[in-house]
Amino acid sequence: MAVATRGIPDVDLFSDEVLLDPYPVYAELRELAPVVHLPATGVWALTRYAPVRAALGDPRVFSSRAVAFNDRMNAALAGTSLATDPPDHQRLRSALTENLSPRAVRKLKAGIDAKADAMVAELIERGTFDAIDDLARALPLAVVVDLIGLQGDVRDKILDWGYAAFNVLGPMNERTVANFPVAGELFEWAHHIKEEELAEGSMGRAIFAAAERGEIPYESCGMIIHQYVAAGMDTTIASIGNAIALFAAHPDQFDLVREDPSLIPSAFNEVLRYEAPAPIFGRLVTEDVEIDGTVIPAGAQAAVLLAAGNRDPRHYQDPDSFQVRRNPADHLSFGYGTHGCAGQGLARLEAFAVIGALARRVRRFAVGPGERRINNMTRSLDTLPVVEIEAA
Structure with a gap:
């Protein structure tokens, strides 16, 4: 029997109100039970760290065939590494990870560091700027x-494409429906892209090379490149923007990083734990599974609440505080197991570059009120005006 939701059975995890401020709802669900059935939307929410991690690590029972919360997108994603389970998943993923391996990513470090440093130096000279457009979006782009x-x-299209690609993973609400045309442009482009349209020596060309070697189906190339454009862009932008906002809100923590740059990896892990760039993902439950006395039936849609697990006091002490020395390397924001984020090495490299440049060049900065860009699946800022900045 499902655990009753005690006063919040009609909660919609994808309403504007919850997406703008999800943590009170996540906390209430988490304290109710490790799994809570939400009859209004029909999903089964996994709310605590341990069951979330366990579900991510068990693709046999929690299948990625329903990573989205609507049938149309789950059908569209069929055959991609994002929505494929082992053993087929590894074959598709290898074409993606080959070009994002630690060795491959390390070769990019000097160039990314230089880009970030030049951007921060120019923004300091300017004095006021928007931290999202001019830094969090500019570097990943x-x-x-x-x-x-x-x-x-x-x-010029990929920012809008990335935003729409995440929105259409939500349930069939107004936001999802409104974003299908733009996401459709991305799918259309990805399905018809040809090798010669991509620059020589690029990772895009390497995907086609893998198909020519027979390692992946040729028809998968476009959808793998699609994942670079969609998944690789929007979540990195969200993470860098969230980092800047958190350092502005917690200048004492920024000071710790300035004084000891070796804390940058720990600080970014804490940013990811505190503000998961993708708070929620879907899974298809393939067989009846019991979690702490509650049975989720086969065929159910699970809502895996990564952000709720990241703030579970059963796993992290004082989880609602931002502490750059915490180093929560086991956070859930990059997933876990088979579907752990393939591009996390590149995302870290970009975020480390921005945080490092800020730590070297900035003593203090102040921001005005930022605005969130509501998205069904990602949590990011749309604007964050830097109104004052003091060079180091």
Whole structure:
């Protein structure tokens, strides 16, 4: 029998109100039970760290065939590494991870560091700027378009494409429906892209090379590149923006990083734990599974609440505080197990570059009220005006 939701059975995890401020709802659900059935939407929410991690690590029972919360997108994603379970998953993923291996990513470090440093130096000279447009979006955009080898007007479209690609993973609400046309442009482009449209020596070209070697189906190339554009862009932008906002809100923690740059990896782990860039993902439950006395029936849609698990006091002490020395390397924001984020090495490299440049060049900065860009699946800022900045 499902655990009753005690006063919040009609909660919609994808309403504007919850997406703008999910943590009170997540906390209430987490204290109710490790799994809570939400009859209004029909999903089974996994709320605590241990069951979330266990579900992510068990693709046999918690299948990625329903990573989205609507049938249309789950059908569209069929056959991609995002929505494929082992053993087929590994074959598709290898074409993605080959170009994002630690060795491959290390080769990019000097160039990314230089880009971030130049951007921060120019912004300090400017004095006031928008931290999202001018830094959190600007660096990943500069990196990813060249990495994939995008050319022509496609480069101007990928920010909107990435935002829409996450929105359409939600349930069939107004936001999902409104974003299907833009996400459709991305799918159309990905399905018809040709190798010669991508720059020589790019990772995009390497995907096609893997198909030519027979390692992946040729028809999978576009959808793998699609994942670079969608998953690799929006969550990195969200994470860098969240980092800047958190350092502005917690100047004492920024000071710790300035004084000891070796804390940068720990600080970014804490950013990811505190503000998961993708708070929720779907899974298809393939067989009846019991969690702490509650049975989730086969065929059910699970809502895996990564952000709720990241703030579970059963796993993290004082989880609602932001502490850069915590180093929560086991946070859930990059997933876990088979579907752990393939691009996390690149995301870390970009975030480390921004945080490092800020730590070197900035003594203090102040921000005005930021605005969130509501998305069904990602949690990010749309604007964050830096109104004052003091160079180090």
